[in-house]
Amino acid sequence: MHHWANDFVRALEAESESGPRVTPEATLTEALGRLRTAASLAILLDYDGTLVPIVNTPEQAAPDADLLDLIAALARRPRTVVQMVSGRSRETLETWFGELSIGLWAEHGIWFRAAAGSTWESAVDVSCAWMPDVRATMERFTLATPGSRIEEKTSSIAWHYRQVGREFGRLQARELRIALSRELRDVPLDIIEGKRVLEVRPRGASKAAVVQRLLSHETPPSVILALGDDRTDEEMFTALPPTGISIHVGPAVSLAMHRLRDSAATRAFLSGLLV
Incomplete structure (x- = not known):
C-alpha cells in the first residue's frame, strides 16, 4: 500500500459526510499572493481533468490554442519552471507540448524530458516482458x-x-x-x-518522483505548486515539502490543501500568476 493510503482513506471518510467544498476565493487569493512573491517557483501540472475536461476518448483532449498560450506564458515567467506531469505517453506529450520550454513527465513518472529538445530518460528501470x-x-x-x-x-x-x-x-x-x-x-x-x-x-514509477527530483537540485525552488485531479496526483501532493501548495481539481476525495471546481477554474487560477 502507498504511504499516503491511510490518510487518503481518512479523508474519504471525512468528505463523505459533508461532500467536498471548493476553496473560498479569499483563500485562493492568499495562495496566489504567496506564489507571486516566491523567490523561485515550480509549477507541476497534471493534464487530463486538470487543464482540460475529461472526455470519452483520450484523443479528443488535445490542447487548444488558449491553453498552449497560457503554459508558454507561465514558462516565460521570471524564476519559474513548469513541469507537465501526465499519464499520457511520451509521443503524445512531445506532439502536444514538445516545442514549449517546459519539462515533460510521461506515464505517471516513468519517463521524463528535462527541457525542449532534450532526450527522454527513464526514471525507473523499465522492462516490458510482462x-x-x-x-x-x-x-x-x-x-x-x-x-x-x-x-x-x-x-x-x-x-x-x-x-x-x-x-x-x-x-x-x-x-x-x-x-x-x-x-x-x-x-x-x-x-x-x-x-x-x-x-x-x-513499481517505483510515481508522480512523487517529480517533486523528489526538484528537491534534489542544489538550489530547489522556494515554492512548489502542484495541481491534479486523480489518485495518481495524491502521490505528488504528499511528496511536497511544507512550503508547497497542492490543489485538487474536481469533486473527488483528496488530501490537497485547496480545491478548484474544474479545468476552467484551473486556467483562471494559473492566469492569476501572470498579473
Whole structure:
C-alpha cells in the first residue's frame, strides 16, 4: 500500500459526510499572493481533468490554442519552471507540448524530458516482458465489456471503461483488478485506479518522483505548486515539502490543501500568476 493510503482513506471518510467544498476565493487569493512573491517557483501540472475536461476518448483532449498560450506564458515567467506531469505517453506529450520550454513527465513518472529538445530518460528501470500477458488479460475483459478499450504505452498499459455503463464498468474493473492482482503477485508492478481507468505500471514509477527530483537540485525552488485531479496526483501532493501548495481539481476525495471546481477554474487560477 502507498504511504499516503491511510490518510487518503481518512479523508474519504471525512468528505463523505459533508461532500467536498471548493476553496473560498479569499483563500485562493492568499495562495496566489504567496506564489507571486516566491523567490523561485515550480509549477507541476497534471493534464487530463486538470487543464482540460475529461472526455470519452483520450484523443479528443488535445490542447487548444488558449491553453498552449497560457503554459508558454507561465514558462516565460521570471524564476519559474513548469513541469507537465501526465499519464499520457511520451509521443503524445512531445506532439502536444514538445516545442514549449517546459519539462515533460510521461506515464505517471516513468519517463521524463528535462527541457525542449532534450532526450527522454527513464526514471525507473523499465522492462516490458510482462506486458503481453497483461494485455491478454485486458483483452478478455474488453471483449466482455462493450465500450471498453486498451491503451498501450511504452512501459505501461491501461484499460479504459469511460464509455461503459457506470455500474457494469465498476464491476468489470473490480474483476479485472482481482485477475491482474493474482497474475502479477510476484511481479514488481503496480495496479493504479484512475477515473474509469485501470492502469498497470512498473513499481517505483510515481508522480512523487517529480517533486523528489526538484528537491534534489542544489538550489530547489522556494515554492512548489502542484495541481491534479486523480489518485495518481495524491502521490505528488504528499511528496511536497511544507512550503508547497497542492490543489485538487474536481469533486473527488483528496488530501490537497485547496480545491478548484474544474479545468476552467484551473486556467483562471494559473492566469492569476501572470498579473
